[in-house]
Amino acid sequence: xxxxxxxxxxxxxxxxxxxxxxxxxxxxxxxxxxxxxxxxxxxxxxxxxxxxxxxxxxxxxxxxxxxxxxxxxxxxxxxxxxxxxxxxxxxxxxxxxxxxxxxxxxxxxxxxxxxxxxxxxxxxxxxxxxxxxxxxxxxxxxxxxxxxxxxxxxxxxxxxxxxxxxxxxxxxxxxxxxxxxxxxxxxxxxxxxxxxxxxxxxxxxxxxxxxxxxxxxxxxxxxx
Numbered sequence: 001x002x003x004x005x006x007x008x009x010x011x012x013x014x015x016x017x018x019x020x021x022x023x024x025x026x027x028x029x030x031x032x033x034x035x036x037x038x039x040x041x042x043x044x045x046x047x048x049x050x051x052x053x054x055x056x057x058x059x060x061x062x063x064x065x066x067x068x069x070x071x072x073x074x075x076x077x078x079x080x081x082x083x084x085x086x087x088x089x090x091x092x093x094x095x096x097x098x099x100x101x102x103x104x105x106x107x108x109x110x111x112x113x114x115x116x117x118x119x120x121x122x123x124x125x126x127x128x129x130x131x132x133x134x135x136x137x138x139x140x141x142x143x144x145x146x147x148x149x150x151x152x153x154x155x156x157x158x159x160x161x162x163x164x165x166x167x168x169x170x171x172x173x174x175x176x177x178x179x180x181x182x183x184x185x186x187x188x189x190x191x192x193x194x195x196x197x198x199x200x201x202x203x204x205x206x207x208x209x210x211x212x213x214x215x216x217x218x219x220x221x222x223x224x
Contacts, residue, residue, distance in 0.1 A: 036149035043146045044101075051139050052190040058132045059183045065129040066122070066176040077180035083107040084185045090196025098151050099159030101193075105144040108186055112137045115179040122172060 037043060063069050068077065080086070084107075089100040116133045123129055151158055 033149065033152040036152055037146075038153070040146050040150035040153060044143065044150060047139070047143050047146060048190060048193050051136075051143065052187070052194045054132075054136060054139065055183070055187040055190050058136055059180075059187050061129050061132050062180060062183050065127060066180065068176065068180055076177050077184040079181050081181055081185045084189050088192040088196050090193060095151070095154055095156045098147055098154070099156065102144065102147045102151060102158045104189065105140055105147060108182075109137065109140045109144060111182045112140060115182065118175045118179065122175065 063074060063077075068074055084104060085100055089097045089104075092100065112133060116130070116137065119127075119130055119133060148158055
């Protein structure tokens with residue numbers, strides 16, 4: 001059968017269109033998780049342990065720089081912030097835990113930006129606290145990326161809720177206290193995560209830790 005030039009041109013255009021659509025579907029299915037490490041959960045656990053220590057150091061630095069070390073002032077920091085989970089999210093199903101972690105980190109990143117802006121005015125230029133706040137912001141951003149990857153690999157969408165409206169601080173002292181509350185809750189939030197990650201570690205990892213502890217005890221007894 002002979003095809004006219006017009007018919008051949010039409011068939012070629014249809015074939016190209018189908019090929020492009022097929023290619024677009026393949027790319028759209030793989031693009032969201034592109035660049036994600038398969039062991040994103042492991043990265044989250046390791047990163048959380050590191051950040052938990054840094055959070056405690058940041059909180060102590062904040063108290064020192066803001067003159068909040070006296071017990072009566074320090075106690076003002078120990079109040080809940082509404083967007084931090086009240087329970088340990090490690091107790092929830094994995095997908096829900098990751099969604100809650102993602103949501104909390106989004107709020108924390110925004111809060112750190114606000115605290116950083118306030119401290120540009122309240123702190124002296126070049127203060128160590130400013131560097132610690134910036135470093136923490138980058139750490140939160142990195143953990144947020146790892147959490148997004150872990151959700152993507154599970155085929156779950158991030159639980160990204162709107163950031164609650166922040167009350168306007170009327171004076172510098174209230175700004176200091178508001179920032180202190182956020183950093184205290186952040187430290188406690190990571191502390192719960194780290195404690196939960198140890199309890200929920202894979203059996204092989206728990207056995208490995210026990211062997212290490214046993215080896216250290218034997219070495220200590222041999223030296224005594």
